[in-house]
Amino acid sequence: TARSIPMTETLSSAITLSPRTCPFDPPPELIEQAEARAITPVRFPDGHMGWLITGYHLVRAVLADPRFSARQELRHAPIEHRMVEKGLLPPAEPGMFLRMDPPEHTRYRRLLTGQFTVRHMNRLIPRIERIAADRLDAIAEQGPPADLVHEFALPIPSLVICELLGVPYSDREVFQRHTATLLRLESSLDEVNAAMAGITGYLDELVRSKAASPGDDLLSGLIETGELDQGELVRIAFLLLVAGHETTANMLALGSFALLTNPAQLAALRENPSQIEGAVEEMLRYASIFQIGIQRAALEDVDIDGHHIAKGENVILAVQAANRDPERFEHADTLDITRPNNGHLAFGHGVHQCLGQQLARIEMRIGYRALFERFPDLRLAIPADEVPMRSDMAIYGVHKLPVTWKEVKQ
Ligand code: HEM
Numbered sequence: 336t337a338r339s340i341p342m343t344e345t346l347s348s349a350i351t352l353s354p355r356t357c358p359f360d361p362p363p364e365l366i367e368q369a370e371a372r373a374i375t376p377v378r379f380p381d382g383h384m385g386w387l388i389t390g391y392h393l394v395r396a397v398l399a400d401p402r403f404s405a406r407q408e409l410r411h412a413p414i415e416h417r418m419v420e421k422g423l424l425p426p427a428e429p430g431m432f433l434r435m436d437p438p439e440h441t442r443y444r445r446l447l448t449g450q451f452t453v454r455h456m457n458r459l460i461p462r463i464e465r466i467a468a469d470r471l472d473a474i475a476e477q478g479p480p481a482d483l484v485h486e487f488a489l490p491i492p493s494l495v496i497c498e499l500l501g502v503p504y505s506d507r508e509v510f511q512r513h514t515a516t517l518l519r520l521e522s523s524l525d526e527v528n529a530a531m532a533g534i535t536g537y538l539d540e541l542v543r544s545k546a547a548s549p550g551d552d553l554l555s556g557l558i559e560t561g562e563l564d565q566g567e568l569v570r571i572a573f574l575l576l577v578a579g580h581e582t583t584a585n586m587l588a589l590g591s592f593a594l595l596t597n598p599a600q601l602a603a604l605r606e607n608p609s610q611i612e613g614a615v616e617e618m619l620r621y622a623s624i625f626q627i628g629i630q631r632a633a634l635e636d637v638d639i640d641g642h643h644i645a646k647g648e649n650v651i652l653a654v655q656a657a658n659r660d661p662e663r664f665e666h667a668d669t670l671d672i673t674r675p676n677n678g679h680l681a682f683g684h685g686v687h688q689c690l691g692q693q694l695a696r697i698e699m700r701i702g703y704r705a706l707f708e709r710f711p712d713l714r715l716a717i718p719a720d721e722v723p724m725r726s727d728m729a730i731y732g733v734h735k736l737p738v739t740w741k742e743v744k745q
Pocket of ligand 1: 578624691
């Protein structure tokens, strides 16, 4: 029974903040939990007893199960500094559909799905190729060494999401600074709220000006549907802006780091660039950027895998552990760009499965390929164990990735 299972002291010690032995593997404490059992009772910072789920099949099953809710007001904060009184968060405001259940969620998702089809995203390919080429030109021109995060991984998805939404790129400083505060695990609730107010204040102005003079962008398109009010538009724009750049940026940088430290895999990709699609999926599996995992709350009593989850109890779905589950993946801890049947959960699963996944995939395919083609002998400019990791951020990755090279291809 659950009682005979040793309990994790606190959730945060299992999911974050414990130093990693390998920069691409989950923290040792989480690995230990995952190896011992697929589901473990854990104490949240407010004292709430919930569950940490690390097994691939269980994580996938819970994400597809409508008895588990994404509603914000059912959540206990997983991070100490972000607790509110009585432990529960307020309900999500209109438009924040990531933290809602069907049917509220469905309405927003439908309005957006039409804008994020594979066809729509494929149309962006030439533009993304141009953006990547421009960044690489700039890097080549400056000469070695370069910080790939600053010069490449962050600007590409920022430029793309700004263009897609119709946000002037010159305003990026405003939302990048606030986004960093949101993602810093040490930020207090007050700091988080101030950062959110900063971004939404900016977007409020932007939506107003687009309503007055629409452009050829997603935000203008959403305004023109006439189905969303000002507050909803601002929060949807917020969600897309925040979800759309830090995630992809950290995958671009962390994936590049993984390839640079796995030379045989990088050589295989260079020899056979048509493997890029599989390589991107493998990078998403191997180098998960979600440090905290995905959170849900039970809407009723649920029995899974011999455990009784009571109504209201929260579960943390540790995607980063699920993606390394040896019962699902052969040689789970090995980066293998030719891995068949890679059903990773990096984009989640079920009704909330990542809306921007096609865009993220396209950006990564174009980004990795262009980078390693342009610089055939690219290598780290500092020892791998000195690369500063984002252990302090909700979205994991590298703070900096200094690289150097001798040869540049046109
Ligand atoms: C949802 C991962 C890129 C927009 C999600 C979820 C995950 C995820 C795991 C599910 C969260 C949950 O179930 O609670 C990623 C990763 C990315 C990425 C790993 C990059 C490699 C993007 C991009 C965009 C985006 C580029 C937008 C342009 C969204 C939105 C949702 C979402 C709007 C909420 C969907 C919903 O609630 O229905 N993402 N994402 N993401 N993602 Fe992404």
